[in-house]
Amino acid sequence: MVLAKNRQVVLISRPDGIPQAEHFNIVEATVPPPSAGQVVVRNEWLSVEPAMRGWVSAVANYSEPVALGSVMRSFAAGRIVASQHPDWPVGTAVTGMFGWQEFALVDAAQIEHRIDEADLPLSTALGVLGLNGVTAHYGLLQVGQPKPGETVVVSTAAGAVGSCVGQIARLHGCRTVGIAGGEAKRALCLERFGFDAAVDYKAADFHERLAEACSDGADVYFDNTAGPISDAVMAHLNVGARIVVCGTASVPSWNPPPLGPRAERNILVKRARMQGFVIFDHLDCYTQAHADLAEWVRGGKLKYMEDVLHGIEAAPDAIAGLYRGENLGKRLIRLDESA
Amino acid sequence: MVLAKNRQVVLISRPDGIPQAEHFNIVEATVPPPSAGQVVVRNEWLSVEPAMRGWVSAVANYSEPVALGSVMRSFAAGRIVASQHPDWPVGTAVTGMFGWQEFALVDAAQIEHRIDEADLPLSTALGVLGLNGVTAHYGLLQVGQPKPGETVVVSTAAGAVGSCVGQIARLHGCRTVGIAGGEAKRALCLERFGFDAAVDYKAADFHERLAEACSDGADVYFDNTAGPISDAVMAHLNVGARIVVCGTASVPSWNPPPLGPRAERNILVKRARMQGFVIFDHLDCYTQAHADLAEWVRGGKLKYMEDVLHGIEAAPDAIAGLYRGENLGKRLIRLDESA
Numbered sequence: 001m002v003l004a005k006n007r008q009v010v011l012i013s014r015p016d017g018i019p020q021a022e023h024f025n026i027v028e029a030t031v032p033p034p035s036a037g038q039v040v041v042r043n044e045w046l047s048v049e050p051a052m053r054g055w056v057s058a059v060a061n062y063s064e065p066v067a068l069g070s071v072m073r074s075f076a077a078g079r080i081v082a083s084q085h086p087d088w089p090v091g092t093a094v095t096g097m098f099g100w101q102e103f104a105l106v107d108a109a110q111i112e113h114r115i116d117e118a119d120l121p122l123s124t125a126l127g128v129l130g131l132n133g134v135t136a137h138y139g140l141l142q143v144g145q146p147k148p149g150e151t152v153v154v155s156t157a158a159g160a161v162g163s164c165v166g167q168i169a170r171l172h173g174c175r176t177v178g179i180a181g182g183e184a185k186r187a188l189c190l191e192r193f194g195f196d197a198a199v200d201y202k203a204a205d206f207h208e209r210l211a212e213a214c215s216d217g218a219d220v221y222f223d224n225t226a227g228p229i230s231d232a233v234m235a236h237l238n239v240g241a242r243i244v245v246c247g248t249a250s251v252p253s254w255n256p257p258p259l260g261p262r263a264e265r266n267i268l269v270k271r272a273r274m275q276g277f278v279i280f281d282h283l284d285c286y287t288q289a290h291a292d293l294a295e296w297v298r299g300g301k302l303k304y305m306e307d308v309l310h311g312i313e314a315a316p317d318a319i320a321g322l323y324r325g326e327n328l329g330k331r332l333i334r335l336d337e338s339a
Numbered sequence: 340m341v342l343a344k345n346r347q348v349v350l351i352s353r354p355d356g357i358p359q360a361e362h363f364n365i366v367e368a369t370v371p372p373p374s375a376g377q378v379v380v381r382n383e384w385l386s387v388e389p390a391m392r393g394w395v396s397a398v399a400n401y402s403e404p405v406a407l408g409s410v411m412r413s414f415a416a417g418r419i420v421a422s423q424h425p426d427w428p429v430g431t432a433v434t435g436m437f438g439w440q441e442f443a444l445v446d447a448a449q450i451e452h453r454i455d456e457a458d459l460p461l462s463t464a465l466g467v468l469g470l471n472g473v474t475a476h477y478g479l480l481q482v483g484q485p486k487p488g489e490t491v492v493v494s495t496a497a498g499a500v501g502s503c504v505g506q507i508a509r510l511h512g513c514r515t516v517g518i519a520g521g522e523a524k525r526a527l528c529l530e531r532f533g534f535d536a537a538v539d540y541k542a543a544d545f546h547e548r549l550a551e552a553c554s555d556g557a558d559v560y561f562d563n564t565a566g567p568i569s570d571a572v573m574a575h576l577n578v579g580a581r582i583v584v585c586g587t588a589s590v591p592s593w594n595p596p597p598l599g600p601r602a603e604r605n606i607l608v609k610r611a612r613m614q615g616f617v618i619f620d621h622l623d624c625y626t627q628a629h630a631d632l633a634e635w636v637r638g639g640k641l642k643y644m645e646d647v648l649h650g651i652e653a654a655p656d657a658i659a660g661l662y663r664g665e666n667l668g669k670r671l672i673r674l675d676e677s678a
Contacts, residue, residue, distance in 0.1 A: 054608075223603070226601060226603035226604065227601070227603075230603065245603055245606050245607045246607070247607070248603050248604050248607060251601070251603075251604070254601075254604040256600065257600040257601045257602075257604060257605070258600070258601055259598040259599065259600060259601065260598065260599070260600075260601040261595065261596040261597070261598060261599075262565060262566070262590070262593075262596045262597055262598065262599040263596075263602065264562070264565035264566075264569065264584055264587050264590075264615075265565065265587050265590070265593040265596060266596070267584050267613060267614070267615040268584045268585070268586070268587060268615035268616075268617070269393075269615070269617075270615065271614075271615050271616055271617055271620060272614070272615055273612060273613070273614040273615075274606060274612070274613040274614070275606070275610075275611070275612040275613070275614075276603075276606040276607035276608070276609065276610050276611055276612075277607075277610055278607070278608075278610055281610060
């Protein structure tokens with residue numbers, strides 16, 4: 001069996017902060033045929049995550065940094081095109097950490113999930129039914145522990161995780177306040193994702209609008225940004241509030257950490273709980289979360305949005321674009337099936 | 340019945356930060372005889388707490404601010420000297436929020452506890468067996484949730500709460516690291532309170548010494564200080580660490596909050612949990628905590644230390660003195676029984 005050439009995006013230098021196009025190179029390789037126990041996946045969709053900033057950083061983090069010269073780590077969804085494993089026949093749709101490349105030669109054990117939902121688009125396996133949805137589900141319900149009637153505030157509320165958080169919170173009987181950048185994203189929060197209120201953090205009257213939206217205070221703050229946006233929310237915490245630290249998208253560099261107003265007194269006085277989590281620690285929750293998410297998507301209760309780039313050439317600049325805030329919805333790269 | 344004159348410490352102005360002697364006045368009053376259901380307590384011991392800074396602040400806090408012109412709020416221990424309540428005969432030793440005054444006329448419902456431990460000094464009811472001990476017990480065990488073998492770091496480790504935290508942590512099989520200011524307090528941590536390691540935050544090599552003491556990282560940080568001391572500990576958090584926010588003694592003013600390095604990324608990467616608590620929310624835990632503490636004190640497993648000032652004249656400057664770090668042990672004011 002001869003496979004097509006395999007274009008790969010490799011990391012060539014480490015950014016100080018947000019990875020830019022210049023930190024990557026596109027190279028061509030061949031795909032060796034699978035040995036016993038291996039499969040070759042043709043990637044149809046590559047994922048682009050804010051968390052990739054951390055994956056390429058040499059600063060202590062929650063995963064080993066991507067090695068210089070190696071293929072950029074990434075979730076991907078695709079179909080098996082060659083197999084030497086009886087459980088994984090050619091044609092099976094799968095997801096896994098297959099990297100930013102057109103083809104991935106992997107041990108079957110590296111496959112994370114078989115995609116069973118033939119009725120739903122394959123791309124959902126990387127967003128609303130994948131890492132983003134499961135992150136929202138676990139982080140909100142297990143870490144944030146919202147109760148019906150409480151107010152849940154979410155930053156990057158129009159994004160892949162934030163939009164799920166808001167919708168899941170409403171499904172649990174909470175009032176939801178979304179924070180997003182710009183009028184288009186603010187409108188998305190209200191019109192597509194059903195937030196009860198939405199506030200544009202770029203607007204001159206952000207603080208006043210947030211105060212109005214949080215007139216009953218904030219019981220759960222699902223924090224995807226850190227920084228001044230979070231400082232503004234912290235001023236509205238209710239007694240017993242939970243702050244779910246999921247991401248730090250608004251802070252370009254943590255080396256050294258930027259200065260901000262100290263939070264300890266507020267956390268003490270409000271008896272608040274601020275907790276970080278990394279979804280990879282909780283993959284035992286995947287099955288239940290995935291089942292809930294798929295049911296909600298099928299029932300029209302959980303809406304999602306995708307921001308699709310085309311071709312592997314779009315990958316190197318794709319993370320930087322996320323941090324520029326140019327995407328509306330979950331950012332994905334569609335690879336040309338005719339490649 | 341004619342009672343002696345009653346000297347009282349009243350709040351006359353609000354500090355911007357730490358209350359100083361000038362914010363109080365000593366006045367003389369008479370004690371009216373008790374009406375039905377009331378008792379008069381002669382205070383023998385008055386408590387001095389770091390938390391009093393918050394009690395006199397008009398800034399949003401966890402309790403109503405002490406009104407200007409009224410007696411300073413305080414725990415006290417004493418004996419009933421006049422009673423119009425059958426359950427509370429003259430001679431009963433009691434504690435309660437009796438205020439910085441020599442005599443307190445109170446409804447019996449305002450009595451918090453009858454002191455049953457005739458074998459232990461009355462003063463312990465305000466320290467190791469009172470608010471400080473219960474704060475340490477609840478905060479460490481319920482909020483910090485230490486497991487045997489873990490490292491527990493405590494700030495203000497020679498203080499009334501910190502010294503209890505360290506000893507309770509050791510009783511639970513943890514390795515303990517105390518942080519205190521100055522060589523005398525550092526030595527107390529090691530020699531009297533049995534910390535496995537102790538570090539002087541005023542020393543030039545504080546960061547190096549802390550790194551040595553935390554060579555296996557910190558699993559629980561019981562934070563009584565906030566500020567740069569806490570920043571130093573945060574650099575050593577292990578994955579899954581718990582930060583118990585109990586006090587903010589190192590920060591003179593929170594209006595506005597001072598700047599410090601943002602903690603969100605560290606909390607995320609370390610999947611840490613930072614949680615504030617106020618012991619008054621958890622008085623249902625008092626009975627069990629008190630029983631444990633009394634058993635440990637009697638068994639010589641829980642040592643305590645008192646810093647005794649004499650006479651009500653010492654009260655106005657007593658809080659400022661705490662923040663100057665001049666006390667060794669729980670600060671109390673002994674009122675002259677011959678008064």
